[in-house]
Amino acid sequence: MKALRCHAHGAPEDLIVEDVPLPSPGPGEVRIRVAAAGVNLPDALIIQNLYQLQPPLPFTPGGEAAGWIDAIGEGVTGVSLGDRVAAMTLAGAFAEHVVVAADRLIAVPDGVPLGVAAAMTMAHGTAYHALAQRAAVQPGETVLVLGASGGVGLASVEVAKAMGARVIAAASAPDRLALARERGADVLVDYEAGDLRTALREAQGTAGIDVIVDPVGGSLAEPAFRSIGRNGRYLVVGFAAGTIPAIPLNLPLLKAASIVGVLWGAFTVREPEQHRANMATLYAWLLDGRLQPLISRRFPLADAAQAIRLMMDRKAAGKIVIDVCADGPDRRP
Numbered sequence: 001m002k003a004l005r006c007h008a009h010g011a012p013e014d015l016i017v018e019d020v021p022l023p024s025p026g027p028g029e030v031r032i033r034v035a036a037a038g039v040n041l042p043d044a045l046i047i048q049n050l051y052q053l054q055p056p057l058p059f060t061p062g063g064e065a066a067g068w069i070d071a072i073g074e075g076v077t078g079v080s081l082g083d084r085v086a087a088m089t090l091a092g093a094f095a096e097h098v099v100v101a102a103d104r105l106i107a108v109p110d111g112v113p114l115g116v117a118a119a120m121t122m123a124h125g126t127a128y129h130a131l132a133q134r135a136a137v138q139p140g141e142t143v144l145v146l147g148a149s150g151g152v153g154l155a156s157v158e159v160a161k162a163m164g165a166r167v168i169a170a171a172s173a174p175d176r177l178a179l180a181r182e183r184g185a186d187v188l189v190d191y192e193a194g195d196l197r198t199a200l201r202e203a204q205g206t207a208g209i210d211v212i213v214d215p216v217g218g219s220l221a222e223p224a225f226r227s228i229g230r231n232g233r234y235l236v237v238g239f240a241a242g243t244i245p246a247i248p249l250n251l252p253l254l255k256a257a258s259i260v261g262v263l264w265g266a267f268t269v270r271e272p273e274q275h276r277a278n279m280a281t282l283y284a285w286l287l288d289g290r291l292q293p294l295i296s297r298r299f300p301l302a303d304a305a306q307a308i309r310l311m312m313d314r315k316a317a318g319k320i321v322i323d324v325c326a327d328g329p330d331r332r333p
């Protein structure tokens with residue numbers, strides 16, 4: 001089978017598409033014929049050896065896939081060949097087939113295109129877990145999303161709106177903010193155009209913001225936290241800016257607010273039933289039109305490295321999807 005391979009840590013341009021042996025599922029595993037794979041910032045980090053989890057070299061990057069089950073390992077029950085599924089893989093999804101543990105599969109309902117399913121697992125899954133389980137967002141609360149045009153960011157805008165929140169979207173340029181507006185953001189803040197704290201005070205007044213989704217970190221975190229309200233929840237999602245912020249601990253005290261960590265990958269392993277329920281909710285919202293995930297670019301597997309380059313260069317908007325195989329049982333990738 002064809003796979004994008006990382007033989008030495010480095011740039012996307014060092015990755016090569018090559019033939020590798022078709023993997024076989026072991027006990028408790030299934031093999032997915034990959035229709036599509038979503039691209040995420042961790043793909044750019046993992047090939048540079050900058051991610052917290054690191055597969056041994058050589059490896060195939062790709063953290064999420066959707067496709068059809070095409071081989072079933074010993075002891076696996078409750079699934080059939082041809083089932084439409086999505087899975088978080090950490091690595092391995094940028095290939096024609098990927099083997100995953102059967103208990104990690106998400107059933108993809110009819111009507112949900114596999115290319116969209118591939119794009120939703122990590123971004124929308126993280127956004128929903130963060131907002132629902134970690135922050136318990138209530139209708140009418142105000143949610144600030146930093147990096148609001150990125151994968152997790154734009155998904156957080158959509159999910160927060162679907163949960164009935166008022167959304168302040170913050171991003172680095174007017175065209176990126178326009179994407180958040182199209183997904184329902186109520187207020188737009190350009191953090192490259194001026195002081196973030198001043199803009200947030202204008203947007204929210206003295207009441208303060210209820211929930212902050214931060215997949216960016218860096219210099220945005222402290223002014224954002226200073227804008228939080230009483231009983232606010234600051235969701236630490238990621239550090240796309242490359243710097244881990246240090247928030248002075250007098251601030252949570254003075255604000256009577258919480259800093260809440262989000263570790264979605266571990267959540268999917270420790271609470272698989274809740275993860276499946278979350279994804280079922282997200283698919284239902286997709287099917288009734290409440291979510292319209294933005295897939296801004298699609299690439300064939302041969303050009304997957306270009307997609308990772310876009311992520312690395314801060315040029316991606318919403319999600320980028322790699323179309324891998326179009327010849328599954330239902331031919332509807």
Ligand SMILES: NC(=O)c1ccc[n+]([C@@H]2O[C@H](COP(=O)([O-])OP(=O)(O)OC[C@H]3O[C@@H](n4cnc5c(N)ncnc54)[C@H](OP(=O)(O)O)[C@@H]3O)[C@@H](O)[C@H]2O)c1
Nearest residue numbers: 041147150151152171172215237238239240241262263264
């Ligand atoms: N905690 C969890 O469970 C979890 C789950 C999934 C992802 N994550 C993390 O969440 C973060 C975002 O992932 P993603 O896939 O959504 O990434 P993404 O699509 O690249 O979005 C990141 C956003 O951050 C902003 N940004 C600011 N400075 C940046 C920089 N120096 N480089 C790149 N982006 C920068 C960009 O928006 P502007 O250009 O508008 O500023 C961009 O839209 C990553 O750190 C990832 O590891 C965490």
